[in-house]
């Protein structure tokens with residue numbers, strides 16, 4: 499069954515009477531936006547590359563309201579697009595541009611429901627902004643380690659629905675590993691209260707994991723019980739030069755053996771990234787005396803003193819220099835210096851945006867294959883498109899590389915845009931040949947919808963489609979996202 503467009507949305511009069519008015523009674527005036535201008539922030543994605551059009555944005559204030567709204571949507575076959583902070587990068591949170599859905603936003607569901615410090619957990623509404631959770635944890639002397647560039651805007655419901663990775667995944671894993679319990683409004687409007695703060699629970703399938711990374715296609719996450727961790731006492735940040743990704747991987751292996759769990763961040767970037775970050779921001783400076791081809795931004799954290807942590811790091815740096823895995827490096831001596839080193843990494847995406855149009859790839863390969871992936875992709879693209887400039891940076895410890903070719907200088911925009919399918923094919927075929935994934939952390943959304951069918955085995959797509967059909971037989975939850983529509987149509 500594919501109900502998109504078969505519900506009341508086709509008949510504005512009936513839609514207003516049978517959908518909008520009952521919803522207004524549930525959420526009140528504050529919870530319903532129908533003015534096009536006021537809806538605009540919910541229609542446009544962060545990068546402006548997806549723009550939707552809907553008759554209404556609904557903002558329930560709590561789980562009961564969300565469930566009541568979803569019950570109305572199920573009864574009237576009204577498809578919905580769940581939305582959190584709207585910082586996603588694949589169009590998953592944007593509605594289509596044809597008034598065929600409504601947006602269900604968690605922006606007003608922003609309560610911290612409670613903390614259990616003996617159990618090291620925090621329970622929150624889905625709409626709480628990630629940074630607010632980090633700050634609440636810090637105030638209680640704990641750490642909530644999920645951390646990403648959009649943390650001031652993205653919401654935990656969106657983080658869980660995309661299984662966000664971020665800057666500390668090498669140590670703490672992705673969002674998936676930080677969740678103990680979930681509360682979900684199902685596509686028929688029922689609420690599943692799975693907010694258990696248990697570290698051990700083998701009573702059947704681990705259902706919460708199905709909703710994590712589901713990009714809003716199975717249900718709406720309305721609450722979560724999250725793990726809190728001990729707050730590290732000391733942090734040390736270093737910026738290191740290395741001859742190549744192969745050498746960087748060799749040093750990472752050495753560092754993991756010597757420093758173990760203390761490695762919290764290991765970001766790889768090529769010289770070009772530093773150059774464009776510095777070109778477009780006067781606050782970004784090269785901290786080393788001469789230029790090198792590749793860099794690592796490494797951060798260590800743990801208990802004890804900063805002096806001890808830095809001394810341990812320095813020993814492994816020296817070994818790396820002797821083994822020619824590293825060429826140079828600097829260790830931040832203050833919080834200001836550490837912030838300056840971080841600005842290089844943080845300035846890279848923005849610098850690249852200002853440098854010209856680019857195609858974004860968020861791929862992962864086994865860490866051992868990172869070097870091969872970058873070398874093969876660079877060679878294949880330059881052969882095919884002379885002048886193309888590729889920027890590789892990302893989370894080396896997770897094998898997650900943001901590999902973004904930028905248009906050749908002076909190349910007309912239309913010519914460049916026409917190359918997207920071929921560039922994607924070249925990059926993703928190499929990723930697949932190395933046993934990798936075409937999306938490591940941003941998800942499929944709409945951006946990778948066409949490609950996912952090419953890179954996943956039919957049996958895998960079929961299992962996904964069967965799960966979708968089981969939870970959402972009317973295809974009301976975020977239709978046209980994550981699962982190629984053809985996969986659902988093929989279902990018996």
Ligand code: FAD
Nearest residue numbers: 582583584585586590647653655656657662663664714719
């Ligand atoms: P949205 O964009 O609103 O939604 C994302 C998806 O989740 C959509 O499919 C939506 O339908 C669904 N969804 C949202 N809320 C719910 C809910 N309550 N229930 C069910 N489905 C829901 N991502 C990373 O993984 N790592 C990074 O390092 C990273 N860095 C970023 C840096 C910047 C500057 C920006 C702009 C983005 C970055 N991202 C990163 C991407 C983005 O921030 C993450 O995907 C984030 O987790 C999305 O959260 P959100 O609240 O903005 O979700």
